[in-house]
Amino acid sequence: DIVMTQSPVSLSVTPGEPASISCRSSQSLLFSNGYHYLDWYLQKPGQSPQLLIYLGSNRASGVPDRFSGSGSGTDFTLKINTMEAEDVGVYYCMQALHNPLTFGGGTKVDIK
Amino acid sequence: QLQLQESGPGLVNPSETLSLICDVSGGSLTSSGFYYWAWIRQPPGKGLEWIGSIYHDGTIHHNPSFKSRVAISVDTSNNQVSLQLSSVSAADTALYLCSKRTLLQPPVWGRGTRVTVSS
Numbered sequence: 001d002i003v004m005t006q007s008p009v010s011l012s013v014t015p016g017e018p019a020s021i022s023c024r025s026s027q028s029l030l031f032s033n034g035y036h037y038l039d040w041y042l043q044k045p046g047q048s049p050q051l052l053i054y055l056g057s058n059r060a061s062g063v064p065d066r067f068s069g070s071g072s073g074t075d076f077t078l079k080i081n082t083m084e085a086e087d088v089g090v091y092y093c094m095q096a097l098h099n100p101l102t103f104g105g106g107t108k109v110d111i112k
Numbered sequence: 113q114l115q116l117q118e119s120g121p122g123l124v125n126p127s128e129t130l131s132l133i134c135d136v137s138g139g140s141l142t143s144s145g146f147y148y149w150a151w152i153r154q155p156p157g158k159g160l161e162w163i164g165s166i167y168h169d170g171t172i173h174h175n176p177s178f179k180s181r182v183a184i185s186v187d188t189s190n191n192q193v194s195l196q197l198s199s200v201s202a203a204d205t206a207l208y209l210c211s212k213r214t215l216l217q218p219p220v221w222g223r224g225t226r227v228t229v230s231s
């Protein structure tokens with residue numbers, strides 16, 4: 001199984017400041033078509049997970065452009081350019097290349 | 113725009129079979145090319161866990177941790193994807209979500225349905 005390791009486990013961010021979350025996979029997530037099958041999700045308090053980034057760096061529809069995804073191979077990063085109060089919640093990375101599909105343990109982000 | 117809506121009994125007795133439905137609207141259950149439907153769950157206060165997937169060609173893969181308790185199927189006449197989980201216990205209490213994934217389009221998730229296993 002591919003192990004997804006997220007860091008940090010928790011993060012307190014001052015509004016207006018940037019934030020960064022790391023996700024490392026135990027195997028490369030690069031498929032033969034040139035895309036990385038790595039998603040980022042945000043689960044706001046009391047809600048279901050919502051897609052932020054897919055294929056490593058593609059922002060989902062309606063996601064503010066302060067969110068960006070980058071990385072390749074086994075190392076990926078989600079960046080929030082300027083933290084806003086509505087961005088609090090738990091962030092998960094997920095690999096969709098190999099079965100079983102696996103998720104990172106989550107990064108809890110709150111406002112400092 | 114494709115939308116997914118999960119539904120289920122809410123409360124299931126231990127040792128019984130849990131049956132869930134994912135209603136697909138705004139698009140066809142089947143289409144050309146590669147895609148799969150997946151079931152994912154999240155126990156209260158915990159992380160996300162993949163249960164299994166059914167692919168465009170009917171192939172089914174499930175998480176080995178569920179052993180042989182999982183059955184996934186599609187009902188094209190009703191535009192639904194189904195999940196059955198047998199011999200449930202309290203450990204199966206969770207939010208259950210369905211999702212559709214293609215090769216290049218953004219994955220689509222439903223909002224999930226909560227299931228409690230208790231007598």
